[in-house]
Amino acid sequence: MQWRILVLEAWLVQKLLGSSTFHRVVRRVHKKVHEVKQGEKLYDPSEMGGTQIDKPAGTDVQKFIRYYMEELKDQFRGSTKK
Numbered sequence: 001m002q003w004r005i006l007v008l009e010a011w012l013v014q015k016l017l018g019s020s021t022f023h024r025v026v027r028r029v030h031k032k033v034h035e036v037k038q039g040e041k042l043y044d045p046s047e048m049g050g051t052q053i054d055k056p057a058g059t060d061v062q063k064f065i066r067y068y069m070e071e072l073k074d075q076f077r078g079s080t081k082k
Contacts, residue, residue, distance in 0.1 A: 016022050
């Protein structure tokens with residue numbers, strides 16, 4: 001019976017350590033602890049913009065189309081946003 005619990009524990013630990021969500025949470029907690037202890041912000045490249053490769057492509061295309069349509073409407077009305 002003891003070995004079943006150990007096998008289950010090992011499997012759960014493997015799943016947890018393989019999870020990107022777990023690593024993201026650990027990174028945020030580490031960053032916050034560092035900021036509190038040191039009084040300075042850590043540099044996080046993902047907050048600076050960049051390529052954002054991991055984002056789904058559909059959302060950016062939808063935003064572009066929405067923005068493009070708004071610009072066309074404004075041009076036909078004769079007004080421009082600044």
